[in-house]
Amino acid sequence: MFLLLLLAGFLFFSGNVLYGRLFPLEHEDLIEKYAEEYGVDPYLVYGLIHTESRFQTTAISPAGAMGLMQITPETGDFIAKRLQMEDYEESMLYVPEVNIRMGIYYLSYLEESFPVKETRLAAYNAGPNRVKGWLNDSTVGSGDLLHSIPFEETRNYVERVTFRESIYRILYFYKDF
Template sequence: MKKKVAIIVLLIVFLLLFERFYFFILKQIYPLKFSESISRYSSEIGVDPYLICAIIKSESNFNQYAVSKKGAVGLMQLSPLTAKWVAQKLKIQYSDEYLYDPDYNIKLGSWYIKYLLDYYSGDTKLAVAAYNAGMTNVNKWLSIKKRSTIEITEIPFKETNHFVRRVFKSYEMYKKLYPKTFKHIDY
């Protein structure tokens, strides 16, 4: 009887330690940096902060100096053309160099994903696909399907299909790993 109790106690201790280790490892894979800027702009603009985290993770892995092969820049990997357009809409000054500033990049990227969410009537999957592939492509896919939405499996661009899946996976992970980081607001 004492052996069974000892084994159960050891098992419970192991599971508790394993859970902490498990979350520690996951937080290394899914880091959270720039949370103050994410919180500020997601709140000001009215977009889910966990979606912003997921996009940043998927786009740059929180590297503010990231530059893609196509010239997208910073945390949220904004193309200079899109960023300039967003800056004009926000009536703020624009410079390509500003895109490396986390605060500036998160502000523009948050506004842009909110714009896409509004354009696609809150359809996050379409907004995230458009964030990656562009609105022209997404609108063409919708036109071909003669529907107002598509399933992730129907996204014809392999890169965009994988991007949308990564963002959705990251979104769920950020909500689980950092549940109290951001104030809850219904988006």
């Protein structure tokens, strides 16, 4: 019986270590700070960062999105103006504190127009104007809800982020965000 309990404990611990490496809580202090400041679920932020960059601060997409939360230079300029960041430069998108602050702020900003999480994530990925067009197209959306996402890339993106958010929520259920 003792050996069985010892084996179960070992498997549980090694599983948590493995999943902790696959789904890390990097930049925890920054994510908690800005998630609280802007009223965004930290688990959603972890799922989004994991999907966007796998926590690689110097990540850059083929579309030119930069940093942890993959913010495009144009969106970075927009956010910097809204946050009144007078010393903002595009290269700052690689700085974790700046990128996380801007990305979480942008999620909060998008929530004003897109209160449904999946629709907000679609807007984060495909752009708010495109998603507004989808919502006005009765074949794919109505009101605040997208019944289907016309772009396969965006549809897969929303599924990946929400799936990873769920994994973070399960693995770190004990966190008091």
